[in-house]
Amino acid sequence: MxxxxxxxxxxxxxxxxxxxxxxxxxxxxxxxxxxxxxxxxxxxxITLPRFDLMAQLEREPQGLSMGELSRRMMVTGGNVTTIVDQLENEQLVQRQTQAGDRRSFTVSLTPAGRKAFSAMAREHEEWVVDMLSSLSERQQEQLYKLLGNLKRGLHQPSNQETP
Amino acid sequence: MxxxxxxxxxxxxxxxxxxxxxxxxxxxxxxxxxxxxxxxxxxxxITLPRFDLMAQLEREPQGLSMGELSRRMMVTGGNVTTIVDQLENEQLVQRQTQAGDRRSFTVSLTPAGRKAFSAMAREHEEWVVDMLSSLSERQQEQLYKLLGNLKRGLHQPSNQETP
DNA sequence: TATTGTTATACTCTATAACTATA
DNA sequence: TATAGTTATAGAGTATAACAATA
Structure with missing residues (x-):
């Protein structure tokens, strides 16, 4: 590990x-x-990518297409197919055909998937809270802000060919 | 990617x-x-694990055993064997038999390896400096300190079975 | 017996590219 | 032709376990 x-x-x-x-x-x-x-x-x-995919779906109760999942997870389509296949086998997510475009599906959590995910998310959050607990609330805020600045700075690749 | x-x-x-x-x-x-x-x-x-292995060796000019490399990189022995094999093929590192214990080697950078690593390390540092450059020096210090606290807190698994 | 290192193998995660079926 | 998704395959990166040589 x-x-x-x-x-x-x-x-x-x-x-x-x-x-x-x-x-x-x-x-x-x-x-x-x-x-x-x-x-x-x-x-x-469960693996992290599968957990992440379920987290994406939990945020979108109306479901997401395979392509949209691929975009949000920043992972190529073939990989999403694999993960959705596994989760569908375990009846945690479902593919539903779309009226209008028969090439595409809407993927969403099943009721069992929602239930399973919410149990996992609860535990997961506890772990994280525990691991960050050596920082005070104030320190966590500070860290959050600094990382926000960093993240914004990363957005533009910052390849400012120094003139 | x-x-x-x-x-x-x-x-x-x-x-x-x-x-x-x-x-x-x-x-x-x-x-x-x-x-x-x-x-x-x-x-x-070059891959990141290979870069990391060379970085470990650069810090220890007298060389390290396979086992010590494995411990420092937190990776199992078989993987270290593979990486060292590759780097040895490219003549960037060398295995030297140890007097005293014939089961073990000392792995170290070759002169070519030292030279190659120092060129890579220089570039690598530039990339990092550039990516962090949206934070002021003062902000970077702050971030460094906060992460230091976090890291210390992670050292003990912090599983303090709340009594 | 225990330790050092190697070999063999497998699994996860990712990517690319060829393919199918719609549109 | 272009798009949505699938299949097939490859390559990192990691792990475990059986093995050889030496201690």
């Missing part, structure tokens, strides 16, 4: 502060992500 | 603030990591 390399160990004194920051960011995230992944598997026998 | 799902879209109003923070953390990290991975491949034809 691997519970996260401590990549931060790579940082050396002569490295730029930004690099140290990045390695620390990577190290924290990987550690949390690996824990979540492992617990989702152990507790619910 | 995939340049990072925007997982943050999963966050909903009724979700705990910690969950939103986690999704944002994941989203930022994934986006940077995917970019780095892609550029390492395009620019140097």
């Amino acid at each position: 691997g519970i996260a390399t401590d990549m931060e160990v790579r940082a050396r004194d002569d490295h730029h502060a930004s690099l140290r920051l990045w390695l620390r960011l990577l190290s924290c995230t990987t550690r949390i992500e690996d824990t979540v992944r492992q617990r989702l598997r152990e507790t619910f026998g | 995939g340049i990072a799902t925007d997982m943050e879209v999963r966050a909903r109003d009724d979700h705990h603030a910690s969950l939103r923070l986690w999704l944002r953390l994941l989203s930022c990290t994934t986006r940077i990591e995917d970019t780095v991975r892609q550029r390492l491949r395009e620019t140097f034809g």
Whole structure:
């Protein structure tokens, strides 16, 4: 499984502060992500991509097309087909044909899927709350804001060919 | 390639603030990591695990055993064997037999490996500096400190069975 | 027996590309 | 022709387990 390399160990004194920051960011995230992944598997026998797909559907009770799922998950279509096939086998999601365009389906959670997802989401949230609990509410807010700035900065690839 | 799902879209109003923070953390990290991975491949034809292994060796000029590499990279031994095999084929690292214990080797960078790594590391650092450049120096410091707190908190699994 | 490392194998996640059926 | 989705395949990246050589 691997519970996260401590990549931060790579940082050396002569490295730029930004690099140290990045390695620390990577190290924290990987550690949390690996824990979540492992617990989702152990507790619910589900993988992160499948959990994510169900989360997408939970937000859209009216359902989503395969293409829209593919776009939202930033994953190519073939992969969505595979995940939906699995979840459909377990009767957690359903494909419904669309009137109007017979090439396309609407995928949505089944009642069983909604129920299963909500149990998983509850646990998942507890894990995350617990793992972040070493930061005060105020610190979490600060972190949230800083990451917001970072994220906005990443939006434009920031390849400003220095003129 | 995939340049990072925007997982943050999963966050909903009724979700705990910690969950939103986690999704944002994941989203930022994934986006940077995917970019780095892609550029390492395009620019140097190298994967992240191979880059990481070379980084480990660069920090230890006297070399490391396979087992120690496996521990530091938090990856099982078979995988280290594969990576070292590849890098040895390209003459970037070398295995040297140890006097004293003939089961074990010392792996270290060759001069060519040192040279190649230092060129890659320089570029890599530039990419990172650029991607983080939307944050001021002061903001980066703040972020670094907050993540330090978080990381310390993660060290003990924080499974404090609430009494 | 225990340890170091290798080999063989499998599974998850992702991508690309050829294909089918509609439109 | 173009689009929605599927199938087939490949390649990272990881794990486990059986194995060989040495301690």
